[in-house]
Amino acid sequence: MNLRIAIVTITIVLSALAAFAMTSTPQSTAQKLQDAVTADAKHYTVELENDIVRVLRVRLGANESAPRHSHAAYCAIEITDSSLKEGDGPTSESKAGQVFCDATAHAPRNVGKALANVLNVFIRVVALFFTQQ
Numbered sequence: 001m002n003l004r005i006a007i008v009t010i011t012i013v014l015s016a017l018a019a020f021a022m023t024s025t026p027q028s029t030a031q032k033l034q035d036a037v038t039a040d041a042k043h044y045t046v047e048l049e050n051d052i053v054r055v056l057r058v059r060l061g062a063n064e065s066a067p068r069h070s071h072a073a074y075c076a077i078e079i080t081d082s083s084l085k086e087g088d089g090p091t092s093e094s095k096a097g098q099v100f101c102d103a104t105a106h107a108p109r110n111v112g113k114a115l116a117n118v119l120n121v122f123i124r125v126v127a128l129f130f131t132q133q
Contacts, residue, residue, distance in 0.1 A: 033105050036120070039069035052125050058118040060084070060110040068107040075101040077119045083112035 036044040036056060043066050048055040060066060060082075078098040085091045086106050094100075110116045 033068060033070040036066070036069045036071060040066045047119065050124075052123070054122040054124060056120040056122075058116070058120060060108065060116040062110055062113050062115065065109040066107060068105065070105040071103060071120065072122060073101070073103040074120045074122045075099055077121065079117040079119060080115060081112070082110065082114075082116035082118070084108045084116060085111045 033039070036058075037046060043058060043060050043064065045057050045059075046054065047057045058066075058076075076099065078094045078096055080096050082094045083091050084094070086108060091111055
């Protein structure tokens, strides 16, 4: 039952993010950047991909960086604790098991001392719903 609640919650959040994305400028910076896997196959791998969902695994070693890329609306599930930083911004500390949802363009850098391991989940059904409206 908890899995169903989590899936419904993620779907609702992704729906809201997709609706927000639909109101943004058509040629925003995020849309001009490459997908994470295309931009950085060393750190981003496809774990599962079908008509409903796309799951990416992110493995960013200590002191490693990913090139700037974009993500459509997604939820990230932290597999390990991590300390990531974007440019000169603040360090984002995450704990294993933490979940957050976003749509972003970024170039994360692992400033921690261990591997940052994350699953990014993209629900395609939500994206298809909003693109067909």
